[in-house]
Amino acid sequence: MREQRFGARGSLLLSLYLPAVALGLGTGITMPVLPLLARSFDVSVGLAALVFIVHMVGAAAGTLPTGFAIDRFGRRKVLLAGPVITAAAAFLIAGAGTFPELLAYRFIGGVGQQMWTLSRLTVIADSGSTQRGRQITSMFGAQRVGSLAGPLIGGFAATAWGFSVPFIMQGAVVLLAVVPTLLIMRSAIPDRPAPAPVVAGETPSFGWRIFLVRPIPAVFGGQWLANVSRGGIEGGGILFLFGVYAYDATAATLGILSSIMAAAGIPLMLLGGYVMDRFGRKFTIVPGSLALAAGLMFTAATAFFAWPFEAFVASFVALHLAASSMAGSMQTLGTDIAPAYARGRFFGVSRLVAQSGRIGSPASFALFAELASFGAAFLFLSVTAVASAVIIGFFVSETLRRDPQPRVPAESGNKD
Numbered sequence: 059m060r061e062q063r064f065g066a067r068g069s070l071l072l073s074l075y076l077p078a079v080a081l082g083l084g085t086g087i088t089m090p091v092l093p094l095l096a097r098s099f100d101v102s103v104g105l106a107a108l109v110f111i112v113h114m115v116g117a118a119a120g121t122l123p124t125g126f127a128i129d130r131f132g133r134r135k136v137l138l139a140g141p142v143i144t145a146a147a148a149f150l151i152a153g154a155g156t157f158p159e160l161l162a163y164r165f166i167g168g169v170g171q172q173m174w175t176l177s178r179l180t181v182i183a184d185s186g187s188t189q190r191g192r193q194i195t196s197m198f199g200a201q202r203v204g205s206l207a208g209p210l211i212g213g214f215a216a217t218a219w220g221f222s223v224p225f226i227m228q229g230a231v232v233l234l235a236v237v238p239t240l241l242i243m244r245s246a247i248p249d250r251p252a253p254a255p256v257v258a259g260e261t262p263s264f265g266w267r268i269f270l271v272r273p274i275p276a277v278f279g280g281q282w283l284a285n286v287s288r289g290g291i292e293g294g295g296i297l298f299l300f301g302v303y304a305y306d307a308t309a310a311t312l313g314i315l316s317s318i319m320a321a322a323g324i325p326l327m328l329l330g331g332y333v334m335d336r337f338g339r340k341f342t343i344v345p346g347s348l349a350l351a352a353g354l355m356f357t358a359a360t361a362f363f364a365w366p367f368e369a370f371v372a373s374f375v376a377l378h379l380a381a382s383s384m385a386g387s388m389q390t391l392g393t394d395i396a397p398a399y400a401r402g403r404f405f406g407v408s409r410l411v412a413q414s415g416r417i418g419s420p421a422s423f424a425l426f427a428e429l430a431s432f433g434a435a436f437l438f439l440s441v442t443a444v445a446s447a448v449i450i451g452f453f454v455s456e457t458l459r460r461d462p463q464p465r466v467p468a469e470s471g472n473k474d
Contacts, residue, residue: 068215077238081232090212090313103427103428106303108424112165115412118413121176123432128177141232146166150166151163176409180405191334192331210314212313277451279453283445283449285411285419289420290416294371296420299427303345327382343447348444350440350443351440354437354440355437357436358432358433358437392405
């Protein structure tokens, strides 16, 4: 019995966490290169932001189809398909000859990455663990470990051999992430959702109105605002654009900064998982959102008053630390309230909400930067961080140690 438990845990570790390291490395390799690649096509900062926006649009477009596929065809197939599509998109980007072509391949890459994200969250929710906070933050921490060297490698590779090389490297690394999943996933990952619960002698069918049951609407509202505020920060995004266009930062410089902050953020992510499982989910979400708001205000001041590059570095550090402190917190909250018999579809909707927020982050940043200034863009994002903290703090009850399943009305023949 003990050996079986160890084997299952070891298989889960290799099928989820090890690929997370590889995928983090692959993503990190390309992040400092993307703004420079976009600028090489002679586009403005507003258009350059599209390289991040269309990736998020692709991720959003993949949410609902992926959620249905997870429940209909099983977790394993989707968990394998995601990295393969991501790698194919990276190879295509390496050969992109026009800016629209680059955007099309970024869209495809977003779909692939969403497939992997949704399937791994569903697998963790299926495990029924009482330590979901630590499981999810450990997975994101593993991905962050992969990101440690990624930006540094990608920055220097682009400087030495050209912009296409980092994307070839990303595709190769991501394909390697599939290998451990192929070898051991059958014994580690259940392929079907749990059966629907019986309420008052009836088994309810899936109904969309379940998303109106408390606390789901408030959670989704806070989740959307949280992703607007931090979606462009995680992975570089808007800060890379700000550094390139306001300070003429190089890919190597941005890569070094990203690698350092990836290392610094890992202990905070793991600590956040412990705090969530020990004291509650809101103990990381609310303080983390307020810290993020403060960092965004400082970055706005840096832009408004044209402070030197050292101030940009300070804001880069502050924002990444704040984002790391709450990494995985919203996903953990989602696993607490996801219905066991429709987790794939629930996470499909949840990730659609999150991705629409992430799209709004660089989109609003680009809009404010084009029409007003960088300072106005960061100030707007600061307001959304405060709003997220208010909603989660005052309108969502703590989900730790409570019944995680929302109640479903017992109606036979519910087909909506």
